[in-house]
Amino acid sequence: MTDLRPSTKSFLRALNREPVSPPPCWLMRQAGRYLPEYRAVRASVSGFLELCYSPEKAAEVTLQPLRRYGFDAAILFSDILVVPDGLGQAVTFREGEGPSLKPIRTSKDLDALSLDAFQDRLQPVFQTVERLHRDIPPSTALIGFAGAPWTVATYMVEGSGSKDFVQTKIMAYERPDLFQRLIDLLVQATGDYLIKQIDHGAEAIQLFDSWAGVLPEDQFAKWVIEPTRHLVERLRSSRPGIPIIGFPRGAGALYQQFVDGTGIDGVSLDTSIPLDWAVKTLQSKTTLQGNLDPVMVVAGGQALDAAVDRILRICGNGPFIFNLGHGILPNTPPENVARLVERVRRRS
Ligand code: CP3
DSSP: OOOOSOOOOHHHHHHTTOOOSSOOBOOTTOSSTTSHHHHHHHHTSSSHHHHHTOHHHHHHHHHHHHHHHOOSEEEOSOOTTHHHHHTTOOEEEETTTEEEEOOOOSHHHHHTOOSTTHHHHTHHHHHHHHHHHHHSOTTOEEEEEEEOHHHHHHHHHHSBOOSSOHHHHHHHHHOHHHHHHHHHHHHHHHHHHHHHHHHTTOOEEEEEETTGGGSOHHHHIIIIIHHHHHHHHHHHHHSTTOOEEEEETTOGGGHHHHHHHHOOSEEEOOTTSOHHHHHHHTTTTSEEEEEEOHHHHHHOHHHHHHHHHHHHHHHTTSSEEEEESSOOOTTOOHHHHHHHHHHHHHOO
């Protein structure tokens, strides 16, 4: 049962559009290679996905940054690519090279994917959520997540990371029927997956659309907004009261269509978004989250202080969650993260 009493968790209150001062703070990729204690756990497994599928270890690395910094939210430790892996398109991560998958290019490739074993394969992730639900501090919110269909589809079609997404775009433009089948499958699988995360204890959801910014306007409507809207509608009707944050990274002025078209509760701003514009255009409709340049946290010092202060000054008078504009970088000094968190907390 969803608990509909007012929350004492500042992160959930901000998503409920309540004024919270100082604003809640968490950082994308807050669990990761910049922390020596993460690297130690990572060294105890052979592959990255093995870490995602080991509930005890995945829960441990989720909690590590909370112990150091007391963030207001924890994000489940997993990866967006467990969804294709669960559908039967095996994913491997090679050291320093990123993900590798056997690319989907034809309807026959698509036929090989299946929802039959999906929930069973991802059972370890749900066990991680269950442990976290039990173990996180009472004032910390637990965020579940998935990749948005478009971004997950780019990895499935390219077979790896990409700079130009030519194969994926060719399929979307030349064979929209085929590409729609892939997107529909991802909407279904991702919805099932997120509902399970919620049922095991996730209190909010973030949808990562890291490559939303590479599509022209009409294609953005079709492959970013539409599938996201379907997911939001399904989650809203089946698990009411669970807030959803969208992250259409790189979407520029299309952030506005994204917010209007999907109805999400919060929007994560990438580093390039002008904040005065976001406050004026978006903040009356949705909670803003973001958008410190991750490189500022590598730089540290007074440049970091000034950048934090500027974001708080512009965004901090309405519903707002402090975060980065993209994930924290592996070469970030952990003490700079401490400095950032103290700076945000000083504000009241
Ligand atoms: O703290 C957290 O944010 C929790 C976990 C998390 C990871 N990946 C762990 C991870 C989350 C939310 C993600 C999301 C994710 N994964 C995205 C969307 C956000 C974004 O960064 O744009 C994407 C595109 C992926 C796919 C992915 N995972 C790639 C391309 C790579 C390789 C590049 C890299 O950074 O190494 C990963 C690996 C990955 N996912 C790592 C971590 C901590 C590093 C791998 C390792 O520790 O060996």
